[in-house]
Structures are given as C-alpha cells and as structure tokens.
Amino acid sequence: MIIRAKTVVTMDRPPIDDGAVRVDGDRIVEVGKFSDLYQPPPDSAAWDNEQAGKTASGEEIVDLGEQVLLPGLINSHCHLDYTCLRDKIPPQDSFTDWIRAINAEKAKLTPGDFAKSIMAGFAECRKFGTTSIVNFEAFPELIIRLKPPIRTWWLAELIDVRDPNRPEELAGSAMNLLGRPENKGFAPHAPFTASLDLYRVCQENARHYDWLLSTHLAESRDEFSMFRDGSGPLYDFVKGIGRKVRDCGDATPLAYMLRQIALDERWLVVHLNELDESDFELLAGLAERFHVVHCPRSHMYLEHSPFQFERLRDLEFNICLGTDSLASNDDLSLFAEMRAFRKRFAEVPADEVLSMVTLNAARAVGKSDVLGRIRANYFADMIAVPLNSSPKDIFDEIIAFKGPVSFSMINGVKDTFQT
Secondary structure: OEEEEEEEOOOOOOOEEEEEEEEEOOEEEEEEEHHHHOOOOOOHHHHHHOOOOEOOOOOEEEEOOOEEEEEOEEEEEEOHHHHHHOOOOOOOOOHHHHHHHHHHHHOOOOHHHHHHHHHHHHHHHHHOOEEEEEEEEOOHHHHHHOOOOOEEEEEEEEOOOOOOOOHHHHHHHHHHHHOOOOOEEEEEOOOOOOOHHHHHHHHHHHHHHOOEEEEEEOOOHHHHHHHHHOOOHHHHHHHHOOOOOOOOOOOOHHHHHHHHOOOOOOEEEEEOOOOOHHHHHHHHOOOOOOEEEEOHHHHHHOOOOOOOHHHHHHOOOEEEEOOOOOOOOOOOOHHHHHHHHHHHOOOOOHHHHHHOOOHHHHHHOOOOOOOOOOOOOOEOOEEEEEOOOOOOOHHHHHHHOOOOOOEEEEOOEEEEOOO
16 A cells, blocks of 8 residues: 655654555565655556546555654553553652552452553554553463463563562573463563572573564652662661561662673663663663653652663663653653653654654664664554644654654554544
C-alpha cells in the first residue's frame, strides 16, 4: 500500500511535504513525495475505471489528509501490571511509603486481575501512539496467556531480597516462563531488592541469549541514603523484611553497582535521579555507555531530585523516555511525557525530544537498524497525528498533540481509531 500524508517526518531527513510511504508486508520499501511514489494513469478514463483508493497495480492508497505521519513511539520503561492502580495511590510522604502502598494494593489482586491490567495497558499505549514497549513483568507466567497488540520486550522483573541464595534458580525459572528468546530480557528490580549475584547471573544469561537488561537505579533519596549513609526509611524497610545490609553505608547507589557489575550498552538504566559529583566522575570514566531512561511525570509525582539531563547528555549517554506505571502517573501517553520533559528542559529542541521516543529508544533496544525511523527496509511501524494548517515548528506541533492518535500501523498492519 501507499500511505499519503500532508507531511512525513522520517527522523533522519527534513520533513517531506505531501509525503508518502510505500509498504510491502511488514516493511517500508520507499519514502518520498507522493508524486514520486505514484503517478496516476495519463488516461483519466482509465483512472476512473480503477477501484477507488487503488493504484493501477492494485496497491491500496491510504490518504491521511491533513496529518503528519511519523515513526511509532517507543516506550522504554513501563510496568503494565499496574495499569489497574490508576488513581489508587495518593502521593506519599516518602518513596518507601509509596512502595508500601503499592505492595498493599498488589496484595488485593489476582493473576486474572494482573492479566486484564496488562492488556488494558497495551490498549492505552497503542491509543496514544506507542508501537513498541519495554515492559517489566513481575509475573512472567502470565506472558504465555497474552497476545500483545504492540511490539513488546518482555523483561522478567526479578527480586530476591528475602532469599538471595538461589539466583541461578530464579533466573532459570524466568527464562522458562519467558519462552522463545526474541524480544526478551531480565530486569533485576533494584539494588535494594536484588542481590549482586542475581545481577551477575542475569547479565551472563543475557549475553549468551542476546537479551536486554534493565534495572531501576539511583531512583530516590531514600535509596541514596540507604547505600551512602546506611540509614533512612528504605534502609529500615528492607532490613525489616530480611535483607542483609552489611553492604550499605559507604557508596552511592551508582558506585555500589559499578563496583561489581559492568553496566554496558546492553543495559537500560531507569531513573538515575540521585547522583553526586563522585558519580559523574565514575560515569565519565566508563569504557562503555549504558542507556538512561527518564520518566518525567513519575519523576515529578515522586518529587525526586532534578534529573541531570544536560550533564548526562554531555557525557554522551543515550537518553530515552518512559511512562513508568500508573502507580505514579495519570496515563500511558509518551506525548505527555515529552511535554513534561520540555516543561523542565525548555531549551532542548523539540526534534531532539522526539528522538528520545524514536531514534534513541530504538538504539536502546538494539534495533536502530529497523525501528525509530521511516526509512526503506525498516519495520512499517508508524502513527499519524493531525496538523494545524501552517505550524511554526512541526516537531513542537507533534509534541503538543494530546491524542488519541487516529492512525497506527505495526508491522504493516494498520488500525484506525475513533477519535
């Protein structure tokens, strides 16, 4: 088919006015102006005899009209398990209290509740233009029951805080539940809930199977106090549930991790909110750069310290955006995340912000050769949003969109939404 739009934003060349994309199967095969991709028959009668919306060769023409066509958005961090927790957890006095509140709500839910929550989350993501997602899955046994409507990286979220003596068994069980190795990975939850041995086992297996790795790190002031000072509410909480805390009290969370685990380019490190000057010295000296995932609205909800975007960017870290879960957010819209980011970092160009949910995110999941752009041989993952008649900046216009999208395509399969 040929998809035509007022403007096509490819993410690697200037926007194309009256643009078009030719799709064959699940791939993009050609991008350019509509007049270059399709020339109507010179005989108007011959065209009139063609079936409406078809080319002479039988290709379908999808004319999106006054819209911009762009790559599908990629959510680099989410917990779809918690979609059902929307509006269930009011702001808490501390990060540790928020964890307690989540645990209390989770205790009320059945596996069936979580399965429904995940599928509702998928539907909401797609409604807001997300075509790929990295999902932390606390219940990997549910995966076999679910058919994601979007491209999904399932990362088994692993915790061994109460029993850190069986990391191989825990990781092996998760691998069996995850099934086929495509688009899978491990997510040891955080250094305060996952042992370093579990991190090592996950990393060894991920290297062997070419899986993704992700973790929460340096997320909160409570975590910072736990590892650097050996005190605070999180320190007391995890000690109370059985975590050995002999490793706390002499290093920041980042330093604690880097002493033992080589966080290379396979890792998506989520948050990285609480850093001191010594941490930036460590980051500058790393031989490899991991990817950083920032979740702007969750960050604001939990009132973390300012995210050090400029310094991380100057150190050449690949920075992506995620929604996190609805335990700390209002919805699963990456457009809203981009707007929240620009509210804090107004000087960052809009096209660079859009890159965080397209180009940068594709790079983070190891798919920069097939995702994040509208380009020949890339997967046909695209969305469309309406345009004003003459926007001053098309990238600003895209970020301002509040959705839901009217058109989405994943793997060459299109869907039109009622708006």
